[in-house]
Amino acid sequence: MFSPETIQELRDGIRKGSPSRGPVDVQIVPVDYCNAKCVFCPLFAVPREIKKKQAPALIVKKNRLDLGLFFRLIDDLEEMGGTKRIQFTGGEPLLHPQLASMITHLKRKMPCCEVAVVTNGINLSEVVKDLTAAGVDRFSVSINGASAGSLRRLGMGNKTTLDKIISGLSMLTEIRSRNGRPYLGLTSVLTRHNYNEVEELVNLASKLRASSLTFLPLVLFQFGEYKTNEALALSPGEFQAFKEELDRMKRIVREREIFIGLSSRWDERGCINSGRLYQEIPCYTGYAFTLVCSDGKILPCCNCLKALGDLNGQSFKDVWHSEGYSKFRKKTLNIANSGMLNGCLCQECSYIYENERYHSLLKSY
Numbered sequence: 001m002f003s004p005e006t007i008q009e010l011r012d013g014i015r016k017g018s019p020s021r022g023p024v025d026v027q028i029v030p031v032d033y034c035n036a037k038c039v040f041c042p043l044f045a046v047p048r049e050i051k052k053k054q055a056p057a058l059i060v061k062k063n064r065l066d067l068g069l070f071f072r073l074i075d076d077l078e079e080m081g082g083t084k085r086i087q088f089t090g091g092e093p094l095l096h097p098q099l100a101s102m103i104t105h106l107k108r109k110m111p112c113c114e115v116a117v118v119t120n121g122i123n124l125s126e127v128v129k130d131l132t133a134a135g136v137d138r139f140s141v142s143i144n145g146a147s148a149g150s151l152r153r154l155g156m157g158n159k160t161t162l163d164k165i166i167s168g169l170s171m172l173t174e175i176r177s178r179n180g181r182p183y184l185g186l187t188s189v190l191t192r193h194n195y196n197e198v199e200e201l202v203n204l205a206s207k208l209r210a211s212s213l214t215f216l217p218l219v220l221f222q223f224g225e226y227k228t229n230e231a232l233a234l235s236p237g238e239f240q241a242f243k244e245e246l247d248r249m250k251r252i253v254r255e256r257e258i259f260i261g262l263s264s265r266w267d268e269r270g271c272i273n274s275g276r277l278y279q280e281i282p283c284y285t286g287y288a289f290t291l292v293c294s295d296g297k298i299l300p301c302c303n304c305l306k307a308l309g310d311l312n313g314q315s316f317k318d319v320w321h322s323e324g325y326s327k328f329r330k331k332t333l334n335i336a337n338s339g340m341l342n343g344c345l346c347q348e349c350s351y352i353y354e355n356e357r358y359h360s361l362l363k364s365y
Helices: 004-016 048-054 067-080 099-109 124-134 148-154 159-179 198-207 236-252 316-320 323-333 352-364
Strands: 025-028 085-088 114-119 138-142 183-189 212-216 259-262 289-292 297-299
Touching (some): 138 159, 183 198, 198 212, 236 259
Parallel strands (some): 085 114, 138 183, 183 212
Antiparallel strands (some): 289 297
């Protein structure tokens, strides 16, 4: 993703105002629905009346990505070159009945592209063998609590759900012990319901021989005066207790082959706050990233909810080089001067860390 070749191609594209390659990083949403109702997820945390007025793209329509559209997308990405990673996310991607076929086709066309699946793990035991055989390189499993009680409070289910998740992860561990792959990373969105379960989650990750356990910052989606999830955010005291426990567990697992950490700045206290950073650096999303929705719509990023094209009537190549995408690129590169974009939730940007990395490398290479 961040090789010298990629950075040079990104620099060349920025200089001439048009990318000379396809996106480096692509997210695909096979279905827009889920078998959990996580209270921190915008699909469920944002009231329908707010979504109707300000974020209709977040309304679940029970869409399923058409296999023909997917094949045409992959053909375009292969022709355009440069795609380093494709992530299947959601919704819950494991609910698409043809996911293994998608990945098989993708790996046949672009064998060097890293394929990642981001899942809640509830259905993992039913499909893990087929998906690993298809060529998944990386699983990122969101296990947001170590107990049935915390999962229930977070909207992920109950003890039966937890047992199903662990069963699927155990099957994946067996496959990894035989094949040495795929990579397994566990993630946990940091909330008041799980900040005191660090030791239990670390022990579970160790038992499953996961490569990493990463606590993710909570996203406080804001639409006008309405802000979601505030009740889930940690108080300063709770965050300090979490930090101390995480530091303690890091010392304990130092000899084990597992990374544990928090994927945000400590001064943000477990919540994403990207606004101030976009006063200092550009956004490179328009050159490096794209999001393909389950209905075929193309969004420039996870938090910009206005579609720039539609695979039902356009090729991805035409969308990527369209006038609308060109205008978006100009605005995002100038975001530090012109301010955050209308229709984009830049304050809650989860791509900020990649943007920081691109910015740093573009200055240093």
